Every structure is written in C-alpha cells, then in structure tokens.
Amino acid sequence: MTANYIDGKHVAESLRASIREDVARFVTEFGRPPGLEVILVGDDPASQVYTRNKERAAADVGIKGKLHVLPGDATEQSVLELLGRLNRDDSVDGILVQLPLPKQIRDQRVLDAIDPAKDVDGFHPINAGLLAIGRPGLVPCTPRGCMKLLEHAKCTLQGAHAVVVGRSNIVGKPMAQLLLAANATVTIAHSRTRNLRDVCRSADVLVVAVGQPELVRGDWIAPEAVVIDVGMNRVPRPSTENETVAAHAGTSPPKTKLVGDVAFDEAKAVARAITPVPGGVGPMTIACLLENTVLAARAREAARLAR
Secondary structure, three states: OOOEEOOHHHHHHHHHHHHHHHHHHHHHHHOOOOEEEEEEEOOOHHHHHHHHHHHHHHHHHOOEEEEEEEOOOOOHHHHHHHHHHHHHOOOOOEEEEOOOOOOOOOHHHHHHOOOHHHEOOOOOHHHHHHHHOOOOOOOOHHHHHHHHHHHHOOOOOOOOEEEEEOOOOOOHHHHHHHHHHOOOEEEEEOOOOOOHHHHHHOOOEEEEOOOOOOOEOHHHOOOOOEEEEOOOEEEEOOHHHHHHHHHHHOOOOOOEEEEOOEOHHHHOOOOOEEOOOOOOHHHHHHHHHHHHHHHHHHHHHHHHHHO
C-alpha cells in the first residue's frame, strides 16, 4: 500500500483564494484592509525567510502588512514599547512577534504584552485559555492548519484515537485541544514517553511535532493511520543522493535537505494518508495566519460597532 499525499500547498492555495475574497468584502464593508504587523528582532536567517514569506503572503491576499526589524541587541523594553504602540493603533488587527527572540528578551514577557484581540499567533494566555475551555478565540496557526488538512483528507475524528507527539505550547498542546473538541480520544506523548513506538502504533491519527528528524519510523505506524508531520529539520544530504541530484540537475545540489519528524519513505508504505515535508503543514501555517488576521479584524470591528 502507498499512502495518499495530503497536499498542503493545494489546500493552502484554496484557503488563500477564499481569504482574498474575504478581504475584498471587508474592504467594501469597512473602507480599509485588515492590518498585520510583524516584528523581527535580530538577523536569524531562518526568521528572515519566514517573515519575508509572511509579508508577501499578506500582500498577495490584500492584507496591509508591515515588517518591523529591530537590531539583535534591542532591549526588551524597546520591543514592549513597539508592541504598546501597535496595540493602540486601530489600523492594526494582527500582531506577530517572530520567534526565537535574542537571549536578552524574555519570550513570554513579550507574547503576554500583545493585545489578545490582535494575537494572530494564538499564543497569549487568554487565547490559550479560551481554547482549553472550548470558547471562541484566536487559535495557533499550525494546529489550525493541521485540522484543515485532516478535514481535507476526509479523516473521521469522532471516536478516533489521536496521538500527538510533542507537548509544546505552540503545537502539541493546542493540537490536542482541537482534536478533543472534534470528539477524538487524545493521547499526548513526547520524547520521554515509555514505549513511544507502541503508543504511536495505537493511533488512528498521528500528529508528530517533536523536532527530531525522522524519529517516527514506518513500523511505529498502524496500517491505515493518517499521519500529520509537523517537523521541519535540516539535515546533511547523503553524498550518494548529492550525486544523483547533480546528475539530473547538471548543477551542484545543496548539501542539506529538509526532512520531517517522520521517516517519510517508510511511513508512506503503511499509512492511509500522510503530509510530505516540505509541502505539507508549512504552507498551511502561513495561510492560517492570514485567516486569523481577517477573523481578528472582523471581531474588532464587531466590538467597535457594539460600543
């Protein structure tokens, strides 16, 4: 058996087309586009790529985006002052602080300072609490995207056993809450879980977000399980693979490649459906950030009109 690929690029493109229409309607109703502001502190290469991609994606759907770049030696106070200005700016509907932050700045102090109504990453304790008790709020983008991919794969969650490998506040915990809300029976596992292979193999739905390259092997997966691989790890490319790529491309290939937390070639022979890396969860994260920005903008306008 060969698994069906869950094409995150295709699902994300469809979602972005819908968001583009929502943004146009918002502009017609309120005379302005939704506004998204991104803060980048320092010159981390991966963070620079992520923020540029978010800025371009916002512009593509008609959201007014702006990137604030602060030096790597910026103080925590300077970041908090910028957040205060953005919190008070009525043209700003969404605020995102790109992680990781430099060591002199406390992540949680900064994330807690974002207005929860503008917290499009869904990391503020108020939004985390709303998710935990099943009330409407802004949901973290990656878990939100994973749920949309499961829906696209026609995965029945009610009554299913879902295993989430990873317990981060960004992915693992909110992912478990969303699966619970969909009436799945949820197990949260992690790198210290005893008999992790057997726990994974018990899953009808397996979501892996642990940050360890190809940790989950093919024999960890039950036949017909649906696998969502959130991991994105850069690892050395084997020399034999380099030679093959070079022969086809006629150029020197990169010395590294992206892999997920699941051994894809092994897993696809067992699973019913699986997300590839890259091209699976990644595109959905940015698309859901845009969707959260529009949702935040509408909620803020509704609150303004109700005053």
